[in-house]
Structure formats: C-alpha cells, structure tokens
Amino acid sequence: MMVPSSAEADERGRGPQDTKPISADALAVRLGDIARKLQHQVDTDSILEGIVHAALELVPHAADASVSLITGHRTIDSRAASSDLPRRVDALQSETGQGPCLDASYEERVVSVPDLSTDERWPDFSRPAFNLGARSMLSFQLFVDGDHLGALNLFGKGVGVFDAESERIGALVAAHAAVAVAGSQQVNQLTQALDTRDLIGQAKGILMERYKITAQQAFLLLSRASSELNIKLRDVAEQLTISGEMAKKR
Structure with missing residues (x-):
C-alpha cells in the first residue's frame, strides 16, 4: 500500500511544513509521539508506513x-513508498549499484543531493534518476x-529545495x-517477515493461475x-516458487 504524498496529505487538511515551520518544542513532542506509536506497532508494514508518514509530515519540502x-x-527493496517515484529510483540504484541510498546505508549517515541533473558522484545513476x-x-x-541495512529517502519537487x-x-x-x-523487533525478523509475505504472495499467484482459483x-x-x-x-511457498511444484510427502 502506498503512503499518501505530502501534497495528498495537504488536501486532507494538514498544512505543509514549508509555509509554517514547526517550533523546537512542538517538534520534540511530535517526535516522541511518533516513536511511541511506532514501538507499539506489530505489523512490519505499519512500522515502515509510520516512518514515511512522519517524514512527510515533519520534514520541510519533502514531497515523497x-x-x-x-x-x-x-x-x-523499496517499502512504504508514497508514490511510484521512490520505487523506480530504488530499482535504478539496484540496477546500477550506486546512489545516495546505498551511500547513506554503507558509508555516510546522511547524503544530500541538491540537484540530480548535475551530481557527478554516481555517473550511472544521477542523470537517469533525474x-x-x-x-x-x-x-x-x-x-x-x-547484511541487512535500511535507509529513509526523501524527494523534493525541485532542485535545491x-x-x-x-x-x-x-x-x-x-x-x-x-x-x-530496533525496539519493536529485530531487523532480521523485520526483513524475514516481509520476505515471507512476498513468497506466499508469489506462491498464491502461481496456484491461482494454474488452477483458476481465488486467492x-x-x-x-x-x-x-x-x-x-x-x-x-514459508518453506512450502518457497519450494513452489523455485520448482513450480508443491512439496509432497516422502
């Protein structure tokens, strides 16, 4: 499920942070509220969607x-994306093996890209992403x-915003x-849960197509x-997606 973009959120009555800066005290209170809500989430998608919602709500000029x-x-793997753009950008980073998300995860804690049309740090990524x-x-x-890493990515509507x-x-x-x-569950459990959901979804798709049945x-x-x-x-689903055959009794 896609998380609403900041523009969509504004249409629902939330004022954009670009025009009304949040005070330090209000920011501290809001961040505390968000952290507490996230820690009580047990569904992995809800945790990630909560992170994206918070970023769009609080970070000035974040459009996606x-x-x-x-x-x-x-x-x-792009999760809880507010539009198709982040998914396409992540796919490009996977394809080229370079980009700000990878650098933020492995080398630097924060990577700023003011203008993707002129940035020379990732020659195979920057211009195509633009x-x-x-x-x-x-x-x-x-x-x-x-071997598991995660990054929060924000996108601006214009260059240098x-x-x-x-x-x-x-x-x-x-x-x-x-x-x-970290407080809600171990990271490897988080990624395993997401992987399991995807495997089961793929296996269900195979059976639906093969036998013309419902999900x-x-x-x-x-x-x-x-x-x-x-x-x-999960193991039944994995065998089906790999071999095309259901597991059988020996």
Missing part, C-alpha cells in the same frame, strides 16, 4: 518518501544489522524511527500442504 531495505550490499522525475534527494541511514532545516529534522525523524524499529482458495491449499507435511508455510 520511502524506506529502502538493502541486502547483499546491492539489492534494494529523467525519472527525481530532482533532489535526502537519504538517511536507519539501521545496520549484519532541501535546506539545513530539512536535513536537521530529517535526521531527527530517522533517529527516532531507528529506535522504534483465498490458493492460501488454503498452501496451508493444507504445510499442515499435512508438517513444514512451515
């Missing part, structure tokens, strides 16, 4: 946002846990979000196989 989960030092519609970016490291205040508040949101993620019926088939074989549902 997403959380990127990175594995294997290259593969980037052509996709990304004008300026801020990327903040969220967590590092072994992010200022020192944007970077300062973005870093505070990322820091509070990182504490919430609910496909899930029941997977669950029955898991119960009869006494193996985890």
Whole structure:
C-alpha cells in the first residue's frame, strides 16, 4: 500500500511544513509521539508506513518518501513508498549499484543531493534518476544489522529545495524511527517477515493461475500442504516458487 504524498496529505487538511515551520518544542513532542506509536506497532508494514508518514509530515519540502531495505550490499527493496517515484529510483540504484541510498546505508549517515541533473558522484545513476522525475534527494541511514541495512529517502519537487532545516529534522525523524524499529523487533525478523509475505504472495499467484482459483482458495491449499507435511508455510511457498511444484510427502 502506498503512503499518501505530502501534497495528498495537504488536501486532507494538514498544512505543509514549508509555509509554517514547526517550533523546537512542538517538534520534540511530535517526535516522541511518533516513536511511541511506532514501538507499539506489530505489523512490519505499519512500522515502515509510520516512518514515511512522519517524514512527510515533519520534514520541510519533502514531497515523497520511502524506506529502502538493502541486502547483499546491492539489492534494494523499496517499502512504504508514497508514490511510484521512490520505487523506480530504488530499482535504478539496484540496477546500477550506486546512489545516495546505498551511500547513506554503507558509508555516510546522511547524503544530500541538491540537484540530480548535475551530481557527478554516481555517473550511472544521477542523470537517469533525474529523467525519472527525481530532482533532489535526502537519504538517511536507519539501521545496520549484519547484511541487512535500511535507509529513509526523501524527494523534493525541485532542485535545491532541501535546506539545513530539512536535513536537521530529517535526521531527527530517522533517529527516532531507528529506535522504534530496533525496539519493536529485530531487523532480521523485520526483513524475514516481509520476505515471507512476498513468497506466499508469489506462491498464491502461481496456484491461482494454474488452477483458476481465488486467492483465498490458493492460501488454503498452501496451508493444507504445510499442515499435512508438517513444514512451515514459508518453506512450502518457497519450494513452489523455485520448482513450480508443491512439496509432497516422502
């Protein structure tokens, strides 16, 4: 599910932070509220969507946002994106193996990109990303846990729109979000839960196409196989997506 962009949020009655700066006291209170709410979330998607909502609400000039989960030092999975743009940018970073999200996760805690049309740090990424519609970016490291990394990415509508205040508040949101993620569950559990959901979704799609059945019926088939074989549902789904065949009793 996509998180509403800042423009959509404004249409629902929330005033843009660009025109009404938030006070230090109000910011501290709001960040505390957000951290507490995130820590009580048990659903992984809700945690990530909460992070993106907070960034769009609080960071001046942030028009779009997403959380990127990175594995294997290259593969980037865009989650809780507020529009299709972050997903396309993450796909480009995965393809080229370079970009601000990767640098923020592995090398620097904060990466600022005022103008993607002229930035020379990532020659295979910057101009193509600009052509996709990304004008300026801020990327903040969220967590590092072994081979699992995460970053919060913010996108501006124009070049040079992010200022020192944007970077300062973005870093505070990322820091509070990182504490919430660590407090709610281990990072590897977070990524495993997301991977499991995707595997089951793929397996259900295979069964739906093959047998012309509904999503609910496909899930029941997977669950029955898991119960009869006494193996985890995730393992049943994984075997089906890899081999194309359901696991069988030996």
